[in-house]
Amino acid sequence: MQVFVVGNISVDETFLIDELPAKGASIHGVKTHQDLGGKGTNQAIILSRCGIKTTLIAAVGNDSQGKWCHEKIASENLALFPSSPRDCRTDTSLVLNCADGDNANITTVTAANVLSLDDINQAMSFSNSGDVVLQQGNFSVEKTAAVFALARKKGLITVFNPSPVKWAFAQLLPLTDILVVNQLEVRLLSGENEILPAAEALLNTGVSQVVVTLGAEGALLLNAQGLQRIAAPPVKVADTTGAGDTFLAVMLASTLRGQSPISAKDMRRAAKASAITIGRIGTLSAFPTRQELAELLN
Template sequence: MHVYVVGNMGVDQTYLIDELPEKGASIHGHKISQDLGGKGANQAVILARCGVKTTLIAARGNDHQGDWCRDKLTHEPLTLFPADPLDCATDTSIILNSADGDNVNITTTTAADTLSLRHITAVLADARPGDVVLQQGNFSFDKTRAIFEYARGRRLYTVFNPSPVQSEFAGLWPLIDLVVLNSVEARLLGADLQTADAARHLLAGGIGALVVTLGADGALLFQGARQLRAEAAPCRVVDTTGAGDTFLAVMLASALLRGLPVDETALRHAGAAAAITIGRSGTLNAFPTRAELSAILA
């Protein structure tokens, strides 16, 4: 089983602030870390650390930040395409962490936008039926749809984490086997309904299965008439950045490594891994190690 993560990578710069600012406010902050980030890179790194064969299809720019990202990824057990930088700036995220552990992210998409469909399908051409294509919400609607259509044509299993949310994504559901959302995203894409009703609305659109993460309240799995809940693992909240990416990647890895669809065990494994990330500061530096993930998945 091979997972192709088609998404973005970049540099995460994290600042600690007293509280999230209101519109028009000027505030002081303290830069506490610089780390590799981007939802595509985050999820690929964790999948690879879980022991899943992983290819990250994501662009970096031809600048010193792009070189820095490449060097960070050389220490991870994954394959990166394209191997060479593109003629653009590397994407960057500014992360504002408030004292209570909440955060706001501001992300550029220049490199992600420069990555062409030709770059992506050249790699996916090597995929075999049953392999997995995982996307996030960093591409345009048209590119996202074209990638999933290509994956469907090659009989690949499609997973979608549509964050950041675009309203047009609701037209993609018949192309998706598994969608992973948080409760806010579920409401935005689910006709502004509460979680259970939003899930039924989304499933009616053609999704194979849906997982909704609920933060401290755990996670819900919806598939057909089946609904499962997993409680959140206890943890001390330091920094929630990357927790959703950790959850998704470990959930998917748990199911793939056991040859099963996503189940309650996969949700439980994912929650335990996300609790580790939440208890640490940063992005890549906060993720569970290979040893920690092996212990969780054992």
Template sequence: MTAFVIGNVTEDLLFGLPRLPRPGETLIAGRRLSDLGGKGLNQAVILSRAGCPTCLLAPVGDDEVATRARALAEAEIGDARLLDMGGASDQSIICVAEDGENHIVSSAFAADALRPDRIRRALSDLGPGDVVVVQGNLSFETTRAALQAARLGGAATVANPSPIRWPWTDLYPLVDLVIVNRAELSELGGSDDIATAVARLKAAGAREVVVTLGAKGAEFHGDDGVIRAPAVPVRTVDTAGAGDTFCGILVAARQAGLSPEAAMAAAARAAALTVGRAGTYSAFPGPSEIYNILHERAGAP
């Protein structure tokens, strides 16, 4: 049972600020951190650390960032296939305020260069029991090709539509589980009311929807109603990467057979660890921390 993560890799340049800048304003950063990230790499690392066999398929450039990413991916992920698109790897500029809130701007030149045919070939060996995980960084065509390949192979599908670059309506029939935050749900569902927006995603074809609500926890909307998971209290240092931690742990827990309730609680605990630390990759919980979270939630000794 392999998790195939189809996503991006970026160099993350993080600037710590007293607050987020206003339009037209320049602020001086109190700290600067260079890290590796990208939602594809992030979620694949978390899944692998959770003990889930993982294959990462991600486009990179032909530069020093790609070299660093290959070394990290080979060390962290059992099957890392970083595809050389030539040119520069993608970057994200992350501004983090003292209260932990952030603004992120990313490039997607390498991500957009990945074409559907390469993904179809790479996913030719998946089958029932596997899961394909996609986000919003790649093109619509390539994302659709990944989800279609999953359906043809009998694999489950998970979509974390972030960032929102194009309409997802036509893809929901190919998605078993959608994971979104409150702002993304409002945009995709066309309503600030959670129940209304979720109903619209499900009416369009999505089978299950998880909504993360920050300090208010998260909600799982499935066939049997709504399951709510409270957030874990933590001093917020940096929220970057917390959503990817939540997604990775949720998928790994479900693949391991945990109930939706237990999987949501485990994901919330792991995300809280990330929120309490600075950086993206450097803030992720380690394998032993994830093991303890998953086994405690599963009731193992």
């Protein structure tokens, strides 16, 4: 079994600030580092480090940043398609990291938009029934729907992490097998204010499994077997960037390795991995290593 992550690659530039600026405000900040990022890339790298055969379907531009991204990805045990850059600028994420550990991100999608359905279809031609297609929220609703429709036609399992979230993504839930959302996303997609009724509403659209991450309060899983909750392990917060991507990838890797539906055990493993990321500064540099993940998963 393998996972096809259809998403984005970006260069993350992180600035440390005291608090998020109000509209029209000018503030001071300190650029702390530059790292490889993009939700698709983050999730693909962690899946690969978990020992899952992974292909990242994502584009970079033909600029110096694109070359730098290719070099970084080449150091991971991860297949990248397409292998050649596109005639555009590489996407960039501006990460505003507050002193309390919270963050806000601004991400461009120029290269992500250049990635064509033909590119994606060509990469997925190497898939087999039962493989997994994982998408985030960096494409248009129409393009995201087309990828999932193609996946369903090929008999693939569809996993959706609709971040950045769009309200219109709700129409794609009937094409989704596993949905992973945070508290903001579950409310927006369902129209419900309370977390559990919101998750139930999404499950009723035809999604097989709904996972809601709750930050310091842990996570919950809702499926046909009922409700399961897990607590988050205590951690000293250094930087929350990439924590959600770590959780999703390790949870998915754990359930794929066990060849069974998502369980509380899978989520607890994911929460421990996410705590490692939260306790470190950066994106790629903060992710658990192969050795750390092997210890968590075995």
